Amino acid sequence: MLDVRKLRLLRDLAHLGTIAAVAEAHAYTPSAVSQQLAALEREAGAALLARTGRRVALTPTGRVLVTHAEDVLAALERATAALAATRTGLSGPLRIGAFPTAMRTLLPPALVALGRAHPGLDLCVEELDPAAVPPKLRDGTLDVALVHDYxxxxIEPDPALETAPLLDETIFIAATGPRDLPACRDEPWILASPGTLCHTMTVRACEAAGFIPRVRHHADDFVTVLTFVAAGQGVAVVPELAAAPVPGGVVLTPLETRRRTRLAYRAGAARHPAVSAFADALGARPPGRRGTARGGGRHGQQ
Structure with a gap:
């Protein structure tokens, strides 16, 4: 019989890439993770990892087992959700992740509504970039999260996660006058921090317009970004959620590209009462609960 805890370690190795990263995610030592994976190989009766020096990679058999591990873990989530549905009332922690503009706009009214409807829930919120969400959902640090992509x-599909669509946003060029993207070729730019989705999106949008942005400032808070634009410090790309209020002297010109915000959770957890209650408070529609939602599906990163 294969051990579920060891299957989870193998699944996380497939996502995280190194034993050291798996150990950090689970608060184990690398030696302990290696021992558990070696025990899983004995249980499976086959080599799951190919070792070259200090590096490991999944064998074809290991990749097959990871696929089945995802199904097993999703089934456990569904069982957990079914058990939770038999209880009266919602209580205990609900750990929520959200990106900064969602923290400021979408989340506060949802938290108020959820707190009134389910006062037994202990709502715990963490602000983070969407790229940091998938590992925190997989390891149970978060229960649900608001994420976005462009x-x-x-975003590449992640079989460990599912999403429900929430909203699509217009993306704008913010400048001191109306201008399209090609007209910003020679302007200084204000970009988000490297490694964030917003930074990557801006660079790709500029590249699609035939140039590489000349970066003057890095700022992740869009209020700051718009203030810098108003001060003549450069141009920037901002999503609709972040575009209010607009400082005097700043003109927003819409682009064709869009940003999609979604509610993310572990595969199999859509029917968990706490996840359903949070989705209701946001107006999201998890697939399989109230009909198939537009754009619903699986999600992963970042």
Missing amino acids: DLVP
Whole structure:
């Protein structure tokens, strides 16, 4: 019989890439992770990892087992959700992740509504970039999260996660006068921090317009970004959620690309009462609960 805890370690190795990263995610030592994976190989009766020096990679058999591990873990989530549905009332922690503009706009009214409807829930929120969400959902640090991606930066599917669509946003060029993207070729730019989705999206949008942005400032808070634009410090790309209020002297010109915001959770957890209650408070529609939602599906990163 294969051990579920060891299957989870193998699944996380497939996502995280190194034993050290798996150990950090689970608060184990690398030695302990290696021992558990070696025990899983004995249980499976086959080599799951190919070792070259200090590096490991999944064998074809290991990749097959990871696929089945995802199904097993999703089934456990569904069982957990079914058990939770038999209880009266919602209580305990609900750990929520959200990106900064969602923290400021979408989340506060949802938290108020959820707190009134389910006062037994202990709502715990963490602000983070969407790229940091998938590992925190997989390891149970978060229960649900608000994430986003862009037409120009689509997210690769992650079989461990599912999403429900929430909203699509227009993306704008913010400048001191109306101008399209090609007209910003020679302007200084204000970009988000490297490694964030917003940074990657802006660079790709500029590249699609035939140039590489000349970066003057890095700022992740869009209020700051718009203030800098108003001060003549450069141009920037901002999503609709972040575009209000607009400082005097700043003109927003819409682009064709869009940003999509979604509610993310572990595969199999859509029917968990706490996840359903949070989705209701946001107006999201998890697939399989109230009909198939437009754009619903699986999500992963970042």
